[in-house]
Amino acid sequence: MTDKFVSIRNLRFLLHEVLNIENLTQFDHYSDHSRETFDLALDTAHKIARNLLLPSLQEMDKNQPTFEKGIVHVHPVVKEFIQECGKGGWIAANASYEADGQQLPFSVTTACHFIFGAANYSASVYPLLMYGAAHLIESFGSDQLKREFIPSIFSGKWQGTMALTEPQAGSSLGDIQTQAIPTDENHFLIKGQKIFISAGDHDAVENVVHLMLARIKGAPSGVKGVSLFVVPKKRRDESGNLSPNDVNVSALYHKLGYRGAPIVQLSMGENGDCHGYLVGDPNKGLSYMFQMMNEARLAVGVGAAAIASAAYYASLEYTKERRQGRRLFDKDPDSEPIRIIDHSDVRRMLLFQRSIVEGSLSLVLQCCLYSDMAGVTTGDQKSKFSLLLDLLTPAAKTYPSEMGVMSVSQGLQCLGGYGFCDEFPLEQFYRDIRIHPIHEGSTGIQGLDLLGRKVVMHDSKAFVLFLDEVCSTISVACEIPDLKPYAEKLQHEINALREVTYGLMMLASSGHNEDYLEDSTLYLELFGIIAVAWQWLKQGIAATKQLERKLSQSDQDFYIGKIMTMKYFFLYELIKTYGLIERLSEEDGLTANFDDKFFAD
């Protein structure tokens, strides 16, 4: 078996031919970059992924982190990778030159993280959390906090985390209870418990820096009383040495998958000596945290697509080698068995995976490009890109996660009984990907976010902008005879989405809030399928354009394969919207009104 886990060819297609990221280099901020630097970054990420991360994929699953004498021990490759990320500038890649970063576009670094994630998802999360934490301090922290924490995080010496969840408050962050008591000095005293903290403690770094939500004593209840603190595991004493900061690991969770990264429970201030440093203004913590959360949501989306990519290539390889059965109408029992890829149902399973992986990746990278554009434009343009990013983030997190689980399941199915056994990596991928619909805001939360907040914000401005974007892609595709029927299908779906959305908004405006949001997860599912169909149409347009040129055989096969996969998505996946549209057009309030006593038996 080959060890293919990603297609660099496809990444280049998406970045250069679909998203045209080279256009970013026209802006001052990115003017030092070129296609060459982007490609070299991708190639280097691929090399690191192949040589450093991939060999430890199974080992990190089998030898989970251990918790001994208050310290979490992780696989030695974690340290090696983190140090490489620090030394190679990968943690600071997006940061400005002033902050010792490389000002690489988010779209490029996300593509690199896709490569890392496909090789070894557990390992890939450590540097991501580091960047997120440092970026949060950089955006909202005081100069002193920046000086104290950012260089050590960027160099890979200190781990960053996001510490939000508590035993009684997960999805509902307004209910957190961790307390911050003001002192006369430059710090607060933190007391409380946090659970499910990814990379919350481990021995591959010298220190762990938690970006933690807590409530300043006397703050208003709910989300309006939540503040953001930097709470390090170790703090500097008067002589500048690192000493314990009364942050203790109280438990290490044992998980279904994603086992190479420790998820811990933390207890702060058991001895009344846990210092926390306020980031920005009091009571604005949640809005600050959303910066890291939104980045993390896109990272979850790309991580899910990455695992599904690895599963797809593993199953593709197997189906090309494994011989089983004969053509349906071949009655000769002595004829040579055919490769299982030659069975059309197996091809369907492969196309399903490919359409999910490449469609999901495209949607996440599109969001990253909006983020890059929002960073370099001003006025209406900036607001347009920010709104589109905000609107699409729940779908870019959820579609890859939910459909990634299905995709890996189909990959596993391709291997039959072997897929269920640990001689092949599919069973691990199946376990590893299952966290994605859960962490960084579960699918239910994303549904509420999309329908309850994003679609209606600023008089539905973001939603209207999204419809415009899709419609402009449709009008380009309508000019291409081969794509026109698909463009028309998408137009039909967009019209239906518009109608469903306005119908739901009418429900809300007539005061039926519960009914309006009861199926918001299904609304998100519908929205996600349409958003990915839009991305596939964009890919279809780009591939058609390339096919007009004189191409090598392998390039020709690539673009024809792209268009065929686009057609697959429209013919097999887009039609799944029909049931959703019908359901979302009903107003019976069935789940909202279903009394729990009916669940008795």
Place this chain on the structure above:
Amino acid sequence: MKSLVCLKQVPDTETQIKVNADGSGIVTDGIKYVINPYDEFSVEEALKLKEKFKAGEVVVLSIGPDRCVEAIRTALAMGADRGVHVCDEAVNNGDPFVMAQTLAAASGNIEYDIIFCGHRAIDDDFAETGAMLAELLKIPQITLVTKIEVSADKKTITCERDIEGGKETVESPLPCVVSSQKGLNEPRYASLPGIMKAKKKPVDKKTFADLGLTPDAKLVSKNFSMPGSRQAGQKFEGMEPQEVAKTVVQALRSEAKVI
């Protein structure tokens, strides 16, 4: 410490190689190219020497079509200072002697204390170029090197080299040609700051005419072929163990002719 690193771009080891229809070469369509792994050891070692002596230069010299510039840029992103790219139809597919001729001519304008060559290129596996280059330049060559020590005055080099069943330590005056063997070091990955800097580093492009040479190939490549497919194994079933052993021994003797 000034090093000249001869670097070849070769198909990635993961690429599935196919021979073209007339057997005159391989199908190049769809191939991913990388730096020859032995040349990567050379780049790393040259960078280490420069870092150790806190002065000097690492120049990367490559022969081949336009795509070779990617390999040069990768070496520059690892930290090399500048590149020289000889790109000429007449020489891009030259035999080892033409390659050595070209490298020798191109090295004429470059100052060096040491020239690194990979022990061999993983595509054509000739392992001849380094030796010919040393000969053409009339300097010593040390092959299969796994460890290097350069004297403080940069006048002599001591190398550990692989020999059958062990190691040999040899000393040579500088300049000399060293051919890098696996085990010499662990090549670093390019860093993102390195990638940014690489873009601005000079790559001097030259043709054969610029070097004032005419190719003088000694070898003519006649044909490429893939190894024959392995024959299916034999199964001995439905027999008593003694009988199986007898049959297998017989087969090994008369059919496989290995005993």
